[in-house]
Amino acid sequence: MFKIDELKFDERGLIPAVVVDSISKKVLTVAYMNKESLKISMEKELTCFYSRSRNELWLKGETSGNYQHIVSITADCDKDALVVVVEKDGPACHEGTDSCFTKEVFQSDTRHEFSLENLYEMLKDRKATMPEGSYTSYLFSKGVDKILKKVGEESTEVIIASKADDKPETIYEIADLTYHIMVLMTEMGISVEEVRKELASRHIIDHKVKQEKMT
Secondary structure (H helix, E strand, O other): OOHHHOOOOOOOEEEEEEEOOOOOOOOOEEEEEEEEHHHHHHOOOEEEEEEEEOOOOEEOOOOOOEEEEEEEEEEEEOOOEEEEEEEOOOOOOOOOOOOOOOHHHHHHHOOOOOOOHHHHHHHHHHHHOOOOOHHHHHHHOOOOOHHHHHHHHHHHHHHHHHHHHHHHHHHHHHHHHHHHHHHHHHOOOOOOHHHHHHHHHHHHHHHHHHHHHOO
């Protein structure tokens, strides 16, 4: 780790800070820090920025309650920009959205961004609209027992493929299983973020167990 004095602040004494959600990996906002706000951020482990419009420090969440708890702060190779990874208590944007970045400027016709969150949103839409001819709509129409049956079947397919040491087939079956598990999550109202948080809590526990075994 290097000292704050090694960072390159601009002529106004500011450095841009890209704030990223530790769970979803979404860019939440881009703000600015000066040395004082960076020190406060590190001491409190809460994001504190410098407002260029008001010419004053502001602790994110002080009035809204939407604090951002800092996991890590990393500088780029030129030491003139920061990435701040946080766990957030609420929306990052003053408009009440999860991220400040919601205005789509361009979308490729040939390349599409895939994420579990996007798949989950698509499944929620299918459940709400129930388009005719959709396999997903069919599963929702049959209810949780049918969905659970498919989860069981796909779990078995994963076991068979992996037991045969067939990597491509195992990947295919894991994808099928993941899809049906997410259909179940949608049916039960379980979000991707809730599962991620559970996994993250287990990672911390596992890390502690490993440490204990080493001592």
